[in-house]
Amino acid sequence: MRKILPPELLKAHAEIKEIARGYGLETFETIFELVDYDEINEIAATGGFPNRYPHWRFGMDYDYLSKSYTYGLQKIYELVINNDPCYAYLQSGNEIVDQKLVMAHVYGHCDFFKNNMWFSKTNRKMLDEMANHATRVREYQDRYGVDNVENFIDVCCSIDNLIDFFSVFAQKPSVIRKGGLEKSSDDFSEESGVRKFDSKDYMDKYVNPKSFLEDQEKKIRDEVEKSRKFPLEPKRDILEFLIQYAPLENWQREILSIVREEAYYFAPQGQTKIMNEGWASFWHSTIMTQHVLKDSEVIDYADHHSGTMGSSPGQINPYKIGIELYRDIEDRWNRGKFGKEYDECDSLEAKRAWDKKTDLGRQKIFEVRKLHNDVTFIDSFMNEEFCNRLKLFTYGFNRRTGQYEIVDRDWRKVKNQLLFSLTNFGNPIICVEDANFENRAELLLTHRHEGVDLEFDKASETLRNIQLLWKRPVHILTKYNNQPKLLTHDGKELKEKDA
Amino acid sequence: MNAGIKRDHQRFKQIVKGKIKQNLKKYISHGELIGRQAKDYVSIPIPQIDLPRFKFGKRQAGGVGQGEGAPGTPLGPGEPEEGSQQAGNSGGEHSLEVDVTLAELAQMLGEELELPNIQPKGSGAIQSHKNRYSGIHTVGPNSLRHVKRTFKEALKRQIVTGQYNPEDPVIIPIKKDHRYRSWKSVTKPENNALIIYMMDVSGSMGDEQKEIVRTESFWLDTWIRSQYNDVEIRYIIHDATAKEVDPQTFYHTRESGGTLISSAYKLANEIIVKEYPVSEWNIYAFHFSDGDNWSGEDTKLCVEMLRNDLLPKLNSFCYGQVESRYGSGQFIKDLLENFKEEDRIITSKIESKEAIYRSLKEFLGKGK
Numbered sequence: 001m002r003k004i005l006p007p008e009l010l011k012a013h014a015e016i017k018e019i020a021r022g023y024g025l026e027t028f029e030t031i032f033e034l035v036d037y038d039e040i041n042e043i044a045a046t047g048g049f050p051n052r053y054p055h056w057r058f059g060m061d062y063d064y065l066s067k068s069y070t071y072g073l074q075k076i077y078e079l080v081i082n083n084d085p086c087y088a089y090l091q092s093g094n095e096i097v098d099q100k101l102v103m104a105h106v107y108g109h110c111d112f113f114k115n116n117m118w119f120s121k122t123n124r125k126m127l128d129e130m131a132n133h134a135t136r137v138r139e140y141q142d143r144y145g146v147d148n149v150e151n152f153i154d155v156c157c158s159i160d161n162l163i164d165f166f167s168v169f170a171q172k173p174s175v176i177r178k179g180g181l182e183k184s185s186d187d188f189s190e191e192s193g194v195r196k197f198d199s200k201d202y203m204d205k206y207v208n209p210k211s212f213l214e215d216q217e218k219k220i221r222d223e224v225e226k227s228r229k230f231p232l233e234p235k236r237d238i239l240e241f242l243i244q245y246a247p248l249e250n251w252q253r254e255i256l257s258i259v260r261e262e263a264y265y266f267a268p269q270g271q272t273k274i275m276n277e278g279w280a281s282f283w284h285s286t287i288m289t290q291h292v293l294k295d296s297e298v299i300d301y302a303d304h305h306s307g308t309m310g311s312s313p314g315q316i317n318p319y320k321i322g323i324e325l326y327r328d329i330e331d332r333w334n335r336g337k338f339g340k341e342y343d344e345c346d347s348l349e350a351k352r353a354w355d356k357k358t359d360l361g362r363q364k365i366f367e368v369r370k371l372h373n374d375v376t377f378i379d380s381f382m383n384e385e386f387c388n389r390l391k392l393f394t395y396g397f398n399r400r401t402g403q404y405e406i407v408d409r410d411w412r413k414v415k416n417q418l419l420f421s422l423t424n425f426g427n428p429i430i431c432v433e434d435a436n437f438e439n440r441a442e443l444l445l446t447h448r449h450e451g452v453d454l455e456f457d458k459a460s461e462t463l464r465n466i467q468l469l470w471k472r473p474v475h476i477l478t479k480y481n482n483q484p485k486l487l488t489h490d491g492k493e494l495k496e497k498d499a
Numbered sequence: 500m501n502a503g504i505k506r507d508h509q510r511f512k513q514i515v516k517g518k519i520k521q522n523l524k525k526y527i528s529h530g531e532l533i534g535r536q537a538k539d540y541v542s543i544p545i546p547q548i549d550l551p552r553f554k555f556g557k558r559q560a561g562g563v564g565q566g567e568g569a570p571g572t573p574l575g576p577g578e579p580e581e582g583s584q585q586a587g588n589s590g591g592e593h594s595l596e597v598d599v600t601l602a603e604l605a606q607m608l609g610e611e612l613e614l615p616n617i618q619p620k621g622s623g624a625i626q627s628h629k630n631r632y633s634g635i636h637t638v639g640p641n642s643l644r645h646v647k648r649t650f651k652e653a654l655k656r657q658i659v660t661g662q663y664n665p666e667d668p669v670i671i672p673i674k675k676d677h678r679y680r681s682w683k684s685v686t687k688p689e690n691n692a693l694i695i696y697m698m699d700v701s702g703s704m705g706d707e708q709k710e711i712v713r714t715e716s717f718w719l720d721t722w723i724r725s726q727y728n729d730v731e732i733r734y735i736i737h738d739a740t741a742k743e744v745d746p747q748t749f750y751h752t753r754e755s756g757g758t759l760i761s762s763a764y765k766l767a768n769e770i771i772v773k774e775y776p777v778s779e780w781n782i783y784a785f786h787f788s789d790g791d792n793w794s795g796e797d798t799k800l801c802v803e804m805l806r807n808d809l810l811p812k813l814n815s816f817c818y819g820q821v822e823s824r825y826g827s828g829q830f831i832k833d834l835l836e837n838f839k840e841e842d843r844i845i846t847s848k849i850e851s852k853e854a855i856y857r858s859l860k861e862f863l864g865k866g867k
Binding site for chain 2: 042045046051052054055056057058059060062134150154157158159160161311312313315316317320321390391392393394395396397398401403404406407408409414417418420421426427428430447451453455456457458461462465
């Protein structure tokens with residue numbers, strides 16, 4: 001069970017809270033709970049929420065986490081959820097210095113949750129909402145059968161990345177209606193464009209007989225109907241589209257909505273992984289080294305801090321990139337290394353020694369944490385110097401040797417590659433193009449191909465899942481090896497043809 | 500605090516078991532499980548059961564890394580081929596390895612092959628004694644003192660004699676209060692089994708054949724172990740002469756030369772007579788060969804030995820004939836001819852790895 005923090009941790013919490021405030025970190029109330037290693041694995045498996053709807057994949061994650069803990073491969077230090085109040089978990093087996101580090105780190109996260117604009121539309125009572133979802137799903141399981149509901153959740157989760165991250169800013173997260181095709185105009189006759197012959201009023205019904213007009217009007221309307229696409233614009237939020245228009249039972253529609261809501265809730269965390277972790281690391285490092293650390297704790301702190309910041313060649317560590325970039329920005333703005341004058345300066349020497357004593361660094365990073373997401377963060381602030389200093393490179397697969405190899409150290413390529421992997425959080429961009437494909441109520445999706453093919457097996461299985469929702473055949477237009485392909489799943493088998 | 504996750508975990512395990520069952524046929528014919536065997540369990544790699552999503556192919560996408568190294572420096576091997584029309588593997592994500600106990604595996608095997616449980620011969624004839632510490636005595640060694648019961652007795656005594664004061668609950672046991680754990684002897688019927696594997700290692704048995712034998716015997720072991728408390732296994736190899744070896748040698752030795760099957764039967768008989776009283780052991784003999792025997796004379800000898808010496812001692816005698824390029828495959832015919840009526844002699848032809856599945860069923864399907 002959850003335990004009240006022991007006095008030493010309560011004291012540490014109070015101290016760190018004060019220091020964080022002093023730096024201008026602004027958070028929801030933050031509540032720490034002490035849990036043991038197994039509990040933290042349990043909570044982590046369900047995404048930080050103790051009460052989630054029942055689903056086997058949480059069990060799978062738990063299995064993975066607890067096994068890797070048992071074998072000493074990994075250990076969860078901290079876990080914090082974006083909620084008001086913010087809940088964070090401390091693992092009871094950790095050293096006191098670790099607990100302080102985690103607390104300072106958590107304060108960084110909480111500040112980020114509260115102030116970063118990409119989080120501004122998330123539900124801050126998600127803990128309750130998740131519990132409500134759990135209750136609803138359990139009710140459906142009682143009524144419609146455990147397997148039935150579970151299989152349906154499988155299908156929904158398989159497409160939970162097909163949402164539109166930006167739509168939350170375009171409109172209020174819409175109350176989703178059930179409905180058929182939108183019939184936007186009954187007023188065709190007024191603007192139908194049927195041309196009348198000029199005539200005197202009293203001659204009108206002879207010159208332009210009513211039956212003729214109606215015929216003309218019908219013809220035009222038919223043409224418009226035929227050419228009319230539905231949806232009018234390609235839609236990125238495929239989940240919403242299916243909720244509105246797929247022939248689902250009410251409980252299915254409800255579950256799909258639940259999955260969609262949770263996907264939107266988690267989306268900003270995916271969008272700001274580098275920034276969020278970087279921000280939290282920046283603050284734990286600042287708070288710990290400048291205030292909290294005792295002499296006797298320095299070694300342990302350094303050990304764990306460097307453990308968190310360590311990177312392996314095959315992947316980048318968001319903590320590391322993030323904290324370094326914040327530090328870099330702070331330094332640049334402290335020394336006035338920005339703006340036209342600096343950019344146009346040709347002398348490397350002068351640039352290196354540049355110091356205008358502008359002292360805007362702190363202010364700047366607080367602004368950055370408010371406005372940016374990972375894509376804009378990297379795009380705006382990552383420069384040549386930074387890439388070289390962090391020894392970043394791009395890697396790719398070499399077919400000849402069957403290995404991944406370092407490809408390039410050119411900073412522009414590194415940046416492009418990084419931006420690509422962050423865009424749409426590294427997911428392909430897929431839209432609903434036409435819900436009446438070939439005039440047979442089949443669903444056409446398009447993949448905006450940007451140079452990387454979809455994984456074929458997964459794509460075909462996913463297509464199959466969408467077919468289960470749409471009930472009619474589902475197509476996706478994509479490319480393989482630069483050849484446009486149309487993959488079709490009709491519920492029985494996958495067909496593939498050149499398009 | 501989180502009962503939900505335990506249920507999810509159970510559910511996940513159920514799904515995993517289902518997956519293993521689904522693919523059991525594949526596992527049976529490929530020997531990959533043998534290398535993954537620990538003492539009581541095997542760890543089975545199962546196909547990813549994660550949910551499919553639209554994802555980029557990992558190879559083509561590449562990525563950004565950090566560290567030393569010039570362009571061209573390898574970072575590690577790629578995952579198996581993907582993106583093809585065939586069943587691919589996504590790689591990149593953690594692959595799933597599931598630990599399954601041998602008992603569970605045997606159960607799945609039994610269900611998959613619809614195997615009857617073995618009826619042990621002379622069941623109950625063999626008794627074993629076990630000591631269970633389940634009783635309480637008033638005397639005993641201090642190492643077996645039952646503290647809780649001792650204090651309980653002391654408390655009872657103090658209450659009865661009015662020495663107990665709830666305000667100051669001090670309990671002091673005296674000698675009379677002491678209680679000790681004691682044991683009871685339990686008699687249990689014991690079923691022991693002995694498996695004797697015999698294999699022809701003459702020149703005509705190649706690596707492929709041995710692999711088949713190895714895989715087949717892994718499953719035979721698994722099943723027979725699940726049916727008996729205690730299983731012993733002995734290995735005999737033979738060409739023109741027979742000798743007893745350890746499992747390592749059994750599966751890997753390659754001899755050359757002729758084949759006298761009778762030599763193996765003779766040795767098996769000797770082992771049984773010397774070490775395993777028939778009344779106490781359920782004995783299984785498996786013989787794998789490519790069916791070539793040196794002479795009709797020796798085959799006759801084999802038949803005789805089987806009939807007179809071995810069969811009376813055995814639960815069953817199983818002969819598996821592995822297809823080989825050189826073997827004539829005569830021996831199985833000879834056995835069938837001579838033992839038409841005898842249901843304790845089971846023969847099976849194992850032409851390929853795929854045939855292991857069927858042959859297991861033939862060997863074990865009779866419940867002997």
